[in-house]
Amino acid sequence: MTRGIFITIEGPEGAGKTTVLNMLVEKLHSEGKKVLQTREPGGIEIAEQIRRVILDTNNTTMDPRTEALLYAAARRQHLIEKVKPALEEGYLVLCDRFIDSSLAYQGYARKLGIEEVYSINSFAIEGMMPQLTLYFDIEPEIGLNRIRKNDEREVNRLDLEDIYFHQTVREGYHLLLKKFPERISMINAENPIEVVLEEAYQKIRKCIE
Ligand SMILES: Nc1ncnc2c1ncn2[C@@H]1O[C@H](COP(=O)(O)OP(=O)(O)OP(=O)(O)O)[C@@H](O)[C@H]1O
Numbered sequence: 001m002t003r004g005i006f007i008t009i010e011g012p013e014g015a016g017k018t019t020v021l022n023m024l025v026e027k028l029h030s031e032g033k034k035v036l037q038t039r040e041p042g043g044i045e046i047a048e049q050i051r052r053v054i055l056d057t058n059n060t061t062m063d064p065r066t067e068a069l070l071y072a073a074a075r076r077q078h079l080i081e082k083v084k085p086a087l088e089e090g091y092l093v094l095c096d097r098f099i100d101s102s103l104a105y106q107g108y109a110r111k112l113g114i115e116e117v118y119s120i121n122s123f124a125i126e127g128m129m130p131q132l133t134l135y136f137d138i139e140p141e142i143g144l145n146r147i148r149k150n151d152e153r154e155v156n157r158l159d160l161e162d163i164y165f166h167q168t169v170r171e172g173y174h175l176l177l178k179k180f181p182e183r184i185s186m187i188n189a190e191n192p193i194e195v196v197l198e199e200a201y202q203k204i205r206k207c208i209e
């Protein structure tokens, strides 16, 4: 029986997920909340190793189904090793990306099919879905420009996809918003960072109270 709360943050490249997540965690910690911040793909050693394989810009021959399976494998290990134990201990787990990334990127943009990708992920997650997903919406051109200006951000294999791919990812997220309206909540990530932070914070408070 899980006692914690699982919240995920989603969105296209450069939407500000990581930046806002860092700020949210600091704010929630200062209020004395038991918070665990993590990310996908990664968050634990095995999944970070899989992340390196998936995002390596040299791996140009990676098959889309291999890509989808690797994300699902990293997700499984991360859930079992880190997320599930933290939820059992009553933590608020805030995760940068989760299953909706696979549905939008592999299912919709790579055209593997949202249902097909959901099905391999359902095997991986065994029903452990987030209570709330904050979707950071942004025009892909704006997000990619933000990333280009950030010298600390390493360019990965998916960043190198063309603009059409990134626009299709955003379309995929919009479909997911319609499919899961009770779980996914949209935030306009083109707003100034303080506005995005406040909106995300209020939605999280509403979910945990
Ligand atoms: N609301 C905002 N307005 C302007 N710049 C922002 C905003 N939010 C984040 N940024 C800047 O955009 C860049 C990308 O932000 P961040 O790394 O948090 O995005 P991300 O969604 O985690 O990206 P990715 O998923 O591609 O790693 C950073 O340089 C960050 O400072």
Ligand SMILES: Cc1cn([C@H]2C[C@H](O)[C@@H](COP(=O)(O)O)O2)c(=O)[nH]c1=O
Pocket: 013, 039, 040, 041, 071, 097, 098, 099, 100, 101, 102, 103, 105, 106, 156, 158, 159
């Ligand atoms: C979990 C997950 C991620 N992706 C993509 C999305 C990004 O392009 C990268 C991860 O990089 P980030 O800087 O950590 O955001 O991977 C994906 O295609 N499918 C997934 O399931």
